[in-house]
Amino acid sequence: xxxxxxxxxxxxxxxxxxxxxxxxxxxxxxxxxxxxxxxxxxxxxxxxxxxxxxxxxxxxxxxxxxxxxxxxxxxxxxxxxxxxxxxxxxxxxxxxxxxxxxxxxxxxxxxxxxxxxxxxxxxxxxxxxxxxxxxxxxxxxxxxxxxxxxxxxxxxxxxxxxxxxxxxxxxxxxxxxxxxxxxxxxxxxxxxxxxxxxxxxxxxxxxxxxxxxxxxxxxxxxxxxxxxxxxxxxxxxxxxxxxxxxxxxxxxxxxxxxxxxxxxxxxxxxxxxxxxxxxxxxxxxxxx
Amino acid sequence: xxxxxxxxxxxxxxxxxxxxxxxxxxxxxxxxxxxxxxxxxxxxxxxxxxxxxxxxxxxxxxxxxxxxxxxxxxxxxxxxxxxxxxxxxxxxxxxxxxxxxxxxxxxxxxxxxxxxxxxxxxxxxxxxxxxxxxxxxxxxxxxxxxxxxxxxxxxxxxxxxxxxxxxxxxxxxxxxxxxxxxxxxxxxxxxxxxxxxxxxxxxxxxxxxxxxxxxxxxxxxxxxxxxxxxxxxxxxxxxxxxxxxxxxxxxxxxxxxxxxxxxxxxxxxxxxxxxxxxxxxxxxxxxxxxxxxxxxxxxxxxxxxxxxxxxxxxxxxxxxxxxxxxxxxxxxxxxxxxxxxxxxxxxxxxxxxxxxxxxxxxxxxxxxxxxxxxx
Ligand code: SF4
Ligand code: SF4
Numbered sequence: 001x002x003x004x005x006x007x008x009x010x011x012x013x014x015x016x017x018x019x020x021x022x023x024x025x026x027x028x029x030x031x032x033x034x035x036x037x038x039x040x041x042x043x044x045x046x047x048x049x050x051x052x053x054x055x056x057x058x059x060x061x062x063x064x065x066x067x068x069x070x071x072x073x074x075x076x077x078x079x080x081x082x083x084x085x086x087x088x089x090x091x092x093x094x095x096x097x098x099x100x101x102x103x104x105x106x107x108x109x110x111x112x113x114x115x116x117x118x119x120x121x122x123x124x125x126x127x128x129x130x131x132x133x134x135x136x137x138x139x140x141x142x143x144x145x146x147x148x149x150x151x152x153x154x155x156x157x158x159x160x161x162x163x164x165x166x167x168x169x170x171x172x173x174x175x176x177x178x179x180x181x182x183x184x185x186x187x188x189x190x191x192x193x194x195x196x197x198x199x200x201x202x203x204x205x206x207x208x209x210x211x212x213x214x215x216x217x218x219x220x221x222x223x224x225x226x227x228x229x230x231x232x233x234x235x236x237x238x239x240x241x242x243x244x245x246x247x248x249x250x251x252x253x254x255x256x257x258x259x260x261x262x263x264x265x266x267x268x269x270x271x272x273x274x275x276x277x278x279x280x281x282x283x284x285x286x287x288x
Numbered sequence: 289x290x291x292x293x294x295x296x297x298x299x300x301x302x303x304x305x306x307x308x309x310x311x312x313x314x315x316x317x318x319x320x321x322x323x324x325x326x327x328x329x330x331x332x333x334x335x336x337x338x339x340x341x342x343x344x345x346x347x348x349x350x351x352x353x354x355x356x357x358x359x360x361x362x363x364x365x366x367x368x369x370x371x372x373x374x375x376x377x378x379x380x381x382x383x384x385x386x387x388x389x390x391x392x393x394x395x396x397x398x399x400x401x402x403x404x405x406x407x408x409x410x411x412x413x414x415x416x417x418x419x420x421x422x423x424x425x426x427x428x429x430x431x432x433x434x435x436x437x438x439x440x441x442x443x444x445x446x447x448x449x450x451x452x453x454x455x456x457x458x459x460x461x462x463x464x465x466x467x468x469x470x471x472x473x474x475x476x477x478x479x480x481x482x483x484x485x486x487x488x489x490x491x492x493x494x495x496x497x498x499x500x501x502x503x504x505x506x507x508x509x510x511x512x513x514x515x516x517x518x519x520x521x522x523x524x525x526x527x528x529x530x531x532x533x534x535x536x537x538x539x540x541x542x543x544x545x546x547x548x549x550x551x552x553x554x555x556x557x558x559x560x561x562x563x564x565x566x567x568x569x570x571x572x573x574x575x576x577x578x579x580x581x582x583x584x585x586x587x588x589x590x591x592x593x594x595x596x597x598x599x600x601x602x603x604x605x606x607x608x609x610x611x612x613x614x615x616x617x618x619x620x621x622x623x624x625x626x627x628x629x630x631x632x633x634x635x636x637x638x639x640x641x642x643x644x645x646x647x648x649x650x651x652x653x654x655x656x657x658x659x660x661x662x663x
Contacts, residue, residue, distance in 0.1 A: 068454060068479060069393035104493040106481065107400040145496070155494050157344055170339055190340030193495035196472035200496035217454050220473070268400070271477035272454050 026081065029054035033091075033258055035082035037285035041090045042083060045232050045239040050092055053081040058260055060275035065129055066216040070273045074264040078113070078277075084284050086252040088245050091115050093260065096237040101265025102144035103160060109270045110145035111233075112263040115242050117282075119212070121249035121256040128259050128279045130213040139211040139219070140227040140244045144265065146207035147231045155202060199225065207231060208242060216272065252286035289387070292446060295533050296557040296583070298380035302387050303560075304395055304451035310465035314443050314503055315530035315542045315564040316517070317552040319609065321571055321593070322524040323436040325351050325413070329516035329525070333440075336515045337502070342494025345406045348501040349516045351438045355577065356412030359439075360405035363487040364556065368580070370397055374558055376584045385560025386448060386485055396448045396483040435570035438524065440516060441488040441501035442555065442563030443467050449500070452483030465564065466503045474498055485559045511630060512613050523610025528617065530564060539618045541605055541628075542566070549602055551592040553582035568593055604641050612637040 033056045042049045058078050062070050081092040093113050101111045118126050119136040126135035149155060157164045171190050176183040188194050193201035199209055199221050208229040210222035227244035250256045257279040263269040291300050292307035333349040350359045358364065367386070374383020386397040416432035424431070443460075447467045450458040457474040460467050469480070469489065474497035480489040481498055489500040504514035512518070513527040528542040536547035545552045545566065552566035569578045569586055571593065578586040596603045604626040608616055614636045616628035621641070628637040652659050 064393065066454075067393060067395045068452075071393045104476070104491075104496060105403050106406060106491050106493075107402045107478070108493075109478075155341065157341060157494070160493060164344065166344060168339075169341065191342070191492075191495050192340075192471040192499060193474065193492070193497040196470075198472050198474065198495070198497060200474070200476055201494075202496075217456065219455060219475070271475065271479065 024051040026051055026053055026055045029056045032056065032281040032283055033058075033080050033082050035084040035089055035282060035284045037252065037287055038083045038085060041085050041088060041243055042092075042241070043243075045092060045230060045241045049083060050081055053083055053092075055094075056080045056280065058277045058280055060260075060262055060277055063129070063261075063272055063274045063276050066272060068272050070269060070275065072267075073275065074267050074269065075262045075275045078260055078262050080258075080260060080280075082282070084246065084252065086246075086287065088243055089250075089284070090241060090243045091258075091260075093240045093242065093262075094237065095262055097233075097264060098236055099264075099266040100144070100233045102148040104145050105160060107268065109263070109265040109268055110143045110148075111238060111265045112141065112143040112145075113231075113238070113240050113242075114139050114141040114261045115244070116259040116261070117247045117250070118257060119247055121247060121251075121254065125257050125279055127215070128257075129276070130216050130219065132215045134214070136212055136214050138222070138244075138247050139213060140208055140229070140242050141211055142208045142229050142231055142240050142242055144231060144233070144238070146204055146209075149202060149204050150207045150230075210244070246284070250284060252284050253288070254284050256282050256284070258282040294385075294446065294560060294562050296554050296562050297385070297560065301385050301446075301560050303446050304387070308462075309445065309532070310460060310462050312463075312529045313445065313465035313531075313564055314508065315528060315546075315566065316440075317526045317528075317542060317545050317566045317568065317609075318438050319524045319568040319606065320435055320437065321568060322522040322609075323351065323438050324522050325353065325436040326521045327351055328519050328521045329438060332515040332519035333501075336504070338499075340492075340494075342492035343490075343499070345403075346490040346492075346499065347409060348488065348490075348499075349438070349440045350409060351436055352409075353413045353415060353434050354437050354573075354581075355417050355434065356415040357437070358411060359409045360401040360487050361408065361411065362405070363401070364485075364581075366399050367397070367485050367559070370399060371558075376558075379584055381558055381560075383558055385558065386483075387446075387451070387560055395479075396452045398448070398452070398482040398485070400478065400482045401487060433570075433572050433574070435573055437567075438516075439486065439488070439555075440565060441467065441503070442486060442561065442565045443501075443503055444564060445562035446560065448483040448485060448559075448561055449480035449489050452479040453477070454479060461505075464503075464505070464508060466505050466508065467500070468502055468505075469498055469500055471495075471497055471499070485556065485561065486563070508615070511615050513615055518610075518613045520610055526609045526616075528615055530566075539620060541608065541616055541619050544601075544605060544619075549592045549599075550585055551589050551602065553585050553589050556581060557583040600641060607639050607641060608637065611639050 034054045036053045079094040083090045116137050116139045119138045131137035153159050171187040208227050210225040213219040229242040231240035259277050261274045261276040263274050289302040290306040292303045294301050338346045389397040418432040457470045476496040489498045491498050517525040517527050530542045536543040552568050554563045604621040617631045618629040624641045630636050
């Protein structure tokens with residue numbers, strides 16, 4: 001087979017894999033992400049509504065502007081669908097990924113994705129790369145590692161290395177009643193990031209984090225994560241649902257901008273090393 | 289990148305941030321000739337700081353047998369190979385640092401150890417550089433050699449961990465130069481793990497953040513030396529404060545050893561971090577190996593060390609190692625006594641230059657028995 005034919009076939013195969021076996025292909029919205037108005041938002045990635053919500057094929061670009069950069073392209077595009085109920089907006093992100101990466105460890109990184117919106121809807125949009133000074137962006141970040149712990153994987157070395165042998169954890173000494181407040185308090189002291197209330201450290205109830213940024217390198221945790229989501233790996237790719245509040249000034253029937261990012265864990269993509277989109281117009285449907 | 293001055297290289301170099309030295313810089317001297325690889329330091333650190341979940345594999349302090357010991361595997365060789373052969377021009381470094389050799393898109397030249405690289409912390413333990421021939425015995429020259437290299441974070445003047453962190457979650461304390469990862473804002477990108485040439489930051493898979501040696505800062509803040517220092521069986525370690533060479537003071541113990549006597553040298557100065565743990569190099573190891581590891585000052589350092597029996601000041605200061613838990617900020621020798629003072633000038637320790645020696649006869653005439661060690 002000539003290489004060009006091979007590429008064509010690969011493209012057809014990937015498109016059908018993304019669509020999911022036996023699922024109805026949704027209509028395409030080339031120019032923008034259309035958030036369709038629905039009275040209630042879908043709560044799963046398998047909701048029937050996704051069969052009729054227009055899909056925008058968002059082209060992913062290398063983050064090659066600031067160090068550390070990504071210099072080798074990986075995930076080429078992400079398919080985006082969106083629904084709004086006038087208060088919140090849901091995004092369904094679907095992309096192809098040959099490897100499921102949800103285990104943390106040295107040199108191990110999880111698959112992940114994120115959606116970014118200007119914190120305030122205005123004609124003058126922030127820079128697409130994480131916003132800029134005085135023009136904040138709001139980000140909702142989903143990680144396969146978070147998803148695995150929400151799905152029930154224990155925060156324990158044996159969940160990652162089943163044959164690990166540990167002699168003793170001081171905070172699990174027999175003299176301490178398991179689960180008692182003093183025991184919990186002590187366990188926290190032995191998990192520095194948890195002690196510092198870092199949302200990276202769990203315990204976790206949702207697989208997403210709400211973040212804010214005013215430019216590259218300025219990302220910070222929102223006061224509270226109010227978004228929710230869920231991700232599912234099947235058919236050689238991820239489908240991730242992100243549900244978050246509409247940002248300030250984004251009205252039903254109005255327009256704003258949205259951007260996305262995807263990290264391929266097996267390629268050690270993390271932080272700034274990512275595939276991302278430019279701003280994409282987002283039209284918000286209304287009840288009328 | 290900014291231009292900064294690195295006195296260990298004898299020249300300016302490129303660094304991600306401008307030069308901003310702390311008010312004073314935590315530093316240490318390790319005498320490799322006295323280390324017995326008992327790992328008491330490793331355990332002192334482990335039990336104090338890293339017995340939590342996700343910290344199981346972490347050794348903020350470790351001791352490895354050179355040339356075949358590494359933790360993590362090949363930490364130094366991997367980077368030396370990436371950096372390629374580089375030269376010194378006398379006391380000035382003519383090669384490229386890991387900041388100057390950074391590949392496109394990177395802030396630092398580095399590599400990422402995998403979990404398997406941490407799986408054998410005792411690899412190479414007590415392995416000689418060469419085979420030992422049948423019938424070989426010690427005749428005064430070691431043909432086969434090894435030595436113990438005790439390692440901790442160097443609380444570098446130009447930390448690669450700090451410069452690599454895209455979210456500036458790593459900071460160097462202006463009051464004492466201790467380098468810390470802010471556990472509240474780290475997002476676990478592991479850029480620091482990739483960048484630190486000494487591999488002294490570690491990813492905690494349970495908390496999703498990276499962690500590192502904190503130089504026992506609560507102890508430092510109260511005038512005491514860190515745990516791995518005060519528990520050292522071989523008394524090889526000495527913690528204190530280092531000045532820049534031009535403001536070195538002979539009554540500051542670290543300055544005296546590093547700047548005045550030049551008996552203690554930085555580990556892989558060519559990487560460009562201006563590391564602040566200084567090593568008295570081992571005497572039994574080929575010079576080429578030592579020069580690669582400790583830079584061009586090796587001959588001078590060994591000469592000074594060999595001369596210690598005739599150099600009452602140097603010998604005197606070496607006797608202060610492991611003599612007190614407190615940080616000795618100043619010292620002086622008064623004839624056959626060596627005195628250590630704290631920050632305020634208060635005497636905290638006084639040791640004799642030579643311990644009195646008592647020779648017991650092998651035969652106990654009173655009891656009519658030969659003495660053993662316990663009789
Ligand atoms: S030794 Fe490594 S971890 Fe320690 S300060 Fe230097 S670069 Fe950072
Ligand atoms: S405690 Fe001292 S002698 Fe023992 S291994 Fe550590 S540095 Fe060496």
